[in-house]
Amino acid sequence: MTEFIERLEELDQPFVKVAITDIDGILRGKYMAREKVVEAAKRGFGFCNVVFGWDSNDQVYDNATLSGWHTGYADGLARLDPTTLREIPWEDGTPFCLADFAHDQSGLADACPRTLLKRVVAKAESMGFTPKFGPEFEWFTLRETPDSLVEKGYHRPLPISPSMFGYSILRTTLNAPFFRDLLHQLRAFRIPLEGLHTETGPGVLEAAIRYDDVLSAADRAVLFKTAVKEIAYRHGFLATFMAKWREDLPGCSGHLHQSLWRDGENQFGSAEHPRGMSKLMEHYVAGQLHCLPELMPLLAPTINSYKRYVAGSWAATGMNWGIGNRTTALRVIAADPGSTRLETRLPGADANPYLSIAAALAAGLYGIERELPLTTEAIQGNAYADQDQPSLPRTLAEAVGRMKASELPGQLLGDAFCRHFIATREWEVRQHEVAVTDWELRRYLEII
Incomplete structure (x- = not known):
């Protein structure tokens, strides 16, 4: 903590930006005077518990117990993580630091996504593993602002480039200042990219974030999404990580590359195994399946x-x-034992990185603990053509119902977290069920 305080003094900035991550993966924060941050570094600071009592549109839940009117929206205890201190290059070097609720005693620790991931990491470490993750994201960049989208009623947003053009050198040249800022300002913000390119679709981009120890990787992922949005704003653009904003275009993924390490060596690779996978990796894959x-x-x-x-x-x-x-859904990459890893391709770009990473890691560890066998064969060729596969939920309502009916989520992530999270997703389903959409108006208003 002494080094953290000394570093703040070296930076000599009057204010520090601090933030926590809510259940939807959205950063909620504020500017604090440097003197206040120094005191907060020692004892923590109060943060209104409404951040776990409302949805992404600030509508308060009526079905949550950890936060709500019945709590008076009291403060929870947030603690800064000194290891996350960095400078925001597009804000003249303003210091930034993440916080979480790991030390809160009011119940917010159960809801806090970063705290949940810490618990799963502790489980991995108790088993002798150091997990490493490398997230990658797809997103669309639009030639819009928040005001222009509202004025247009969110209809027909204009991407920054037309047509389908994956891996385009021309499109990156067309918006060179924006791409230059993404590459260099993200690195300066301690989010190093391994790659950045256009994907197939108008204005869609993909970035791979360099792998790191799992908590740092999740921090980078959360900060990446917000940083991309802020950098886009400065160019008059708007970045969206919405999973699917147009039915005729591919969606946006949030894939997770991962491996388990011990004593500095990757435990997933095996030069002797014909598939290049260690037995440990097979158990891990089986756990996720x-x-x-x-x-x-x-x-x-x-x-x-x-x-x-x-x-x-x-x-x-x-x-x-x-x-x-x-x-x-799961892609094994096993060209070299030292870089053998699993890519979990299920998460969308709209997922909260702390939660998607916690789910992937907890599921893999479950397979290792129980030595689950990899009983299914690797899919060869087009998986879409194989109809005889275990199905995935097709809607959020179905997925929430399945999670709620299972004892497994509570075993992996804790009953208190699961109760709160499921309540927030049930709320999300209810908001959709009562909404009258443009599709319904076009289909029924005149004809019915």
């Missing part, structure tokens, strides 16, 4: 999330796995 269908709301948390799972759309439609196969 077994558990993730019961945890889908953590990977696909919104109504819109499930529009992404369409055959031929680069998103999985069954619970399956393959070697280097991009049509499956």
